[in-house]
Amino acid sequence: MHVQTRPLVAALCLLLMPTGAHAQEIASSLDQLRVLVRPGDSLTVTDAAGEELPGNVVELSSTCLVMQARGRRHEFSGDDISRITQPRHADLATGARWGFGVGAGFGLLTIASVTGNCRGCGAFVIANTVMFGGVGAGIGVAVAGSITSPRLIYAKPGAPVNVAVAPLVSPERQGVLVSLRF
Numbered sequence: 001m002h003v004q005t006r007p008l009v010a011a012l013c014l015l016l017m018p019t020g021a022h023a024q025e026i027a028s029s030l031d032q033l034r035v036l037v038r039p040g041d042s043l044t045v046t047d048a049a050g051e052e053l054p055g056n057v058v059e060l061s062s063t064c065l066v067m068q069a070r071g072r073r074h075e076f077s078g079d080d081i082s083r084i085t086q087p088r089h090a091d092l093a094t095g096a097r098w099g100f101g102v103g104a105g106f107g108l109l110t111i112a113s114v115t116g117n118c119r120g121c122g123a124f125v126i127a128n129t130v131m132f133g134g135v136g137a138g139i140g141v142a143v144a145g146s147i148t149s150p151r152l153i154y155a156k157p158g159a160p161v162n163v164a165v166a167p168l169v170s171p172e173r174q175g176v177l178v179s180l181r182f
């Protein structure tokens with residue numbers, strides 16, 4: 001390995017190292033939910049019968065959730081709610097990391113193909129790789145910010161867990177598919 005490529009390889013190894021995972025907060029009471037939700041927030045409430053109702057929070061106390069949904073006010077006590085989901089954006093830091101990695105990889109391949117066997121071009125290659133990585137990080141953040149998906153923010157303590165088990169058979173493999181819903 002050439003002396004000029006060692007810093008680049010070291011930098012790429014550091015960028016690709018795994019990072020710590022963060023636990024998602026899930027409330028188990030309406031009092032805890034007040035920390036995560038404000039009036040006007042969009043939520044989807046699943047009641048005890050399993051019916052989902054999307055709407056906006058009007059009022060939230062330690063004993064009652066009032067929502068505006070389908071043109072009407074709906075009032076739920078803690079016993080009426082099985083679970084609540086809220087649309088949340090994807091993690092921006094993860095988008096930045098993926099974007100930086102893709103951009104830096106693209107930049108490295110592009111600049112390396114243009115410079116060829118240039119002696120003394122290591123700093124140029126590294127600078128352009130980092131620049132492309134920065135552009136990629138910005139694009140990654142923009143993509144992550146535009147993606148929303150429902151996230152579980154409240155689950156009634158002791159709520160039933162639905163387990164589905166199905167056989168998985170193909171000419172190459174046999175197995176079992178297990179699905180959990182809570």
